[in-house]
Amino acid sequence: MRVERPRGLAVLRRCLLGLSVPVLLATAPVAPAADATVHPSLWPERPYTAADPATDSFVNTLLARMSLEEKIGQMIQADIASLTPADLRTYKLGAVLAGGGAAPGGKVRTTPAAWLDLVDALYRAELEGPSGAHAPVPILFGIDAVHGNAKIVGATVFPHNIGLGAAHDVELIERIGAATAEEVAVTGIDWTFAPTVAVARDVRWGRSYESYSDDPQLVAAYAAAMVRGLQGERARGTFMSAGHTLSSVKHFLGDGGTRDGRDQGDDRASEATLVRVHDAGYPPAIDAGALIVMASFSGWQGVKMHANHDLLTTILKGRLGFDGFIVGDWNAHEEIPGCSKFSCPEAIRAGLDMFMAPDSWRRIYANTLAQVRTGEIPQERIDDAVRRILRVKALAGLFARGAPKTRAGAGDFTVLGSPKHREIARRAVRESLVLLKNAHGVLPLSARAHLLVAGEAADRIDRQAGGWTIDWQGDHNTNADFPAGTSIYAALRSAVTAAGGKIVLSPDGSFRSRPDAAIVVFGEGPYAEFEGDRETLAFGAHDRSTLALLKKLHARGIPTVAVFLTGRPLWVNPELNASDAFVAAWLPGTEAGGIADVLLARADGRPRFDFVGRLSFPWPATGMPVIYDDDDATSGALFPRGYGLSYAHGGEVAALSENPQLPADRGDESTLFQSAHVTAPWSAFVADALASVRITDASQVSPRGTVSVALEGTELAVRWDGGGSGVFWIGGRPIDLRAASGDTAVVARLRITTPATRPVWAGPRCASGSQAQESGCGRHGEGALEVSRFLDAVPPGRTATLTLPLACFRRAGKALASVAGPFELRTDGKFGLSLTEVRFVPARTPGCHPGVEVGK
Ligand code: BGC
Numbered sequence: 001m002r003v004e005r006p007r008g009l010a011v012l013r014r015c016l017l018g019l020s021v022p023v024l025l026a027t028a029p030v031a032p033a034a035d036a037t038v039h040p041s042l043w044p045e046r047p048y049t050a051a052d053p054a055t056d057s058f059v060n061t062l063l064a065r066m067s068l069e070e071k072i073g074q075m076i077q078a079d080i081a082s083l084t085p086a087d088l089r090t091y092k093l094g095a096v097l098a099g100g101g102a103a104p105g106g107k108v109r110t111t112p113a114a115w116l117d118l119v120d121a122l123y124r125a126e127l128e129g130p131s132g133a134h135a136p137v138p139i140l141f142g143i144d145a146v147h148g149n150a151k152i153v154g155a156t157v158f159p160h161n162i163g164l165g166a167a168h169d170v171e172l173i174e175r176i177g178a179a180t181a182e183e184v185a186v187t188g189i190d191w192t193f194a195p196t197v198a199v200a201r202d203v204r205w206g207r208s209y210e211s212y213s214d215d216p217q218l219v220a221a222y223a224a225a226m227v228r229g230l231q232g233e234r235a236r237g238t239f240m241s242a243g244h245t246l247s248s249v250k251h252f253l254g255d256g257g258t259r260d261g262r263d264q265g266d267d268r269a270s271e272a273t274l275v276r277v278h279d280a281g282y283p284p285a286i287d288a289g290a291l292i293v294m295a296s297f298s299g300w301q302g303v304k305m306h307a308n309h310d311l312l313t314t315i316l317k318g319r320l321g322f323d324g325f326i327v328g329d330w331n332a333h334e335e336i337p338g339c340s341k342f343s344c345p346e347a348i349r350a351g352l353d354m355f356m357a358p359d360s361w362r363r364i365y366a367n368t369l370a371q372v373r374t375g376e377i378p379q380e381r382i383d384d385a386v387r388r389i390l391r392v393k394a395l396a397g398l399f400a401r402g403a404p405k406t407r408a409g410a411g412d413f414t415v416l417g418s419p420k421h422r423e424i425a426r427r428a429v430r431e432s433l434v435l436l437k438n439a440h441g442v443l444p445l446s447a448r449a450h451l452l453v454a455g456e457a458a459d460r461i462d463r464q465a466g467g468w469t470i471d472w473q474g475d476h477n478t479n480a481d482f483p484a485g486t487s488i489y490a491a492l493r494s495a496v497t498a499a500g501g502k503i504v505l506s507p508d509g510s511f512r513s514r515p516d517a518a519i520v521v522f523g524e525g526p527y528a529e530f531e532g533d534r535e536t537l538a539f540g541a542h543d544r545s546t547l548a549l550l551k552k553l554h555a556r557g558i559p560t561v562a563v564f565l566t567g568r569p570l571w572v573n574p575e576l577n578a579s580d581a582f583v584a585a586w587l588p589g590t591e592a593g594g595i596a597d598v599l600l601a602r603a604d605g606r607p608r609f610d611f612v613g614r615l616s617f618p619w620p621a622t623g624m625p626v627i628y629d630d631d632d633a634t635s636g637a638l639f640p641r642g643y644g645l646s647y648a649h650g651g652e653v654a655a656l657s658e659n660p661q662l663p664a665d666r667g668d669e670s671t672l673f674q675s676a677h678v679t680a681p682w683s684a685f686v687a688d689a690l691a692s693v694r695i696t697d698a699s700q701v702s703p704r705g706t707v708s709v710a711l712e713g714t715e716l717a718v719r720w721d722g723g724g725s726g727v728f729w730i731g732g733r734p735i736d737l738r739a740a741s742g743d744t745a746v747v748a749r750l751r752i753t754t755p756a757t758r759p760v761w762a763g764p765r766c767a768s769g770s771q772a773q774e775s776g777c778g779r780h781g782e783g784a785l786e787v788s789r790f791l792d793a794v795p796p797g798r799t800a801t802l803t804l805p806l807a808c809f810r811r812a813g814k815a816l817a818s819v820a821g822p823f824e825l826r827t828d829g830k831f832g833l834s835l836t837e838v839r840f841v842p843a844r845t846p847g848c849h850p851g852v853e854v855g856k
């Protein structure tokens, strides 16, 4: 079963864009710009490294024997969630994949043996039937082993790429590639969708953690090393020998350069930047033997990469001499104007050799076949594509490798999470840690001291691992899913206990006996792809609980070390100010022992390991991303790329500004009101039966004077005099909240100033006009919830958080399809309250469970 469970806030943004289908996120029409022209002479020139003559003649002989049906089959990759071994008796496909949410029997927590069984069964089915098959060609099986073979329970989970970037260690990358390949090979799989060689330039992008660095040189060096590690090398005779796996370099081209860091968006970089920055990883990866390149979901200057003949064919296959094949990304061809996921001759004509058609394979197979017959796709293009695919299979030894279960090492599951591989991962974790602050030499901590380990992520391997772990988003995992893994707390505990110290786990930071020091582990939750896109880089804008905890410990004089788990550098000035030491630990994976190695001292008080990690991205000075000029000089960084303290060269950080400096028109769309500001794109209104007026002044009254608002400090005080109506927020145009309604809630932080004399209603604000009437949202009272009982429960003077899951408003029929705004509060009685914040949050539980929480 595919997991497609976009979380509320991501969905919400899609609603605001007026698009409700997740994959359409970036397809807002963009006119092809005039400068989408490509100049081959600007690109590096590589010789076309044709395969050896023996391979070529083998491939040509095979090709000559193949029917058109078999050829089209080679050009298609289906997902195991939508195909069974039996299908391969009829359809001779070129490849299958296990997408983010797919697994044998639909069970992502299944055994490694079940993976090998499935891979083997698919391989055999492809070769066995039907009797009419002319030219049996072994099938390739691909998986996203992007930080170890992390979809498999028990595998070693290495740090995500951003942490590896901080290690600045090319040799380590090759070792990780080799270890990953071994863990892939034991499951019989022959192909991983790695490495990502994106050079992320706006870390609001949800895939920033898949990017090693914003530095093209580092990405280039790592790209080659990872390819060598995964595949072995032709020159050394290890290419695709036992324990190796095919790599694929992705996502060609410019995925890391999309506007505003929007996943699958449009890259507007100049051609020169494309060459110098975004293409940096490809030539060295191809030199290192990469034979598969994945085309990007994104576009360049308004042209989607899957349709970009200039870049796929003229540049990649021509100028860069790439002689392998280009695989598409997950139904990405459907984003080309005129295409659907079931039909896209345009992509093939542009140079795509294999469609990734997870669930659409059957129909795209039939349509492509028909399109060749009508001449819409030239036969030569098909022959070129299939020749490339066969050549890769031949070079990789696939025709001689035998069935997956018969391969050397296959089924030896002791390789998964083996001590040797975990040791490599632990070293990678140590090297990836970047020390941003170490006031008064708080670190290293004595392992013989009394340590408090706090923070919501202190004992959470899922938070260390992030996305692309067991399933797509990696947000359903518990420690039990990592039998070989170690949480940060567990790692510290074993070191401290061994040294005779005392250690206490207390996620909320409470304690009975005063600790000598505290370690607070917190950061971003798991996400993958577009679900991780952010509007701003301001961390914790919606959840100040960790900051409060840091401040509390600080106030009590307890030396406090912050360990920040994150997929990217974020603006954390308040947290930096509130801690004595601050460590960026990225997404370290399962081997948290590497963190204990560096944070804890030896018995003599000296460090065991020093911090060697240095930022591979600049760290932002505000909530907005760092800006690059044409020469790659950056502005807006608090710490530049390359920054990182050590025990040898320590340092303090002066008190930092706690203002994220978000431009008024670029706020976080999940915030409606905060810090006395109504955040764009939202506007607030005060209304009565006569009309509504936009709140633009510090105090305002409704046209009839029955409702008034006044800004008092950071609070918006609202008073009703009994004449009816209230306040509401709108987004400027009707929005569709249906997709977000499953997992998003609106919360309002408030204080009651005058108890309500009549019922108070809260809920989305209906859109006006015929569209709204059709949706059933137009009638008064519909779609709103009576919240008096919650408000009555708030004692006078106390602040409280009122939570309204959007699921509560689904009962109003199609009402959520077209609302003017997500929040309205009204009553006919007398009432007074002060609002400090109104925003969207991920709902804690599915379904309609409104409630109120009274603050302390
Ligand atoms: C991602 C690729 C990934 C593929 C298969 C796509 O959505 O963009 O990076 O390899 O899915 O899971």
Ligand code: BGC
Binding pocket: 002, 003, 004, 023, 098, 099, 100, 101, 102, 330, 472, 529
């Ligand atoms: C799949 C991923 C894929 C994504 C694309 C998910 O459902 O599991 O492999 O990358 O969709 O949007």
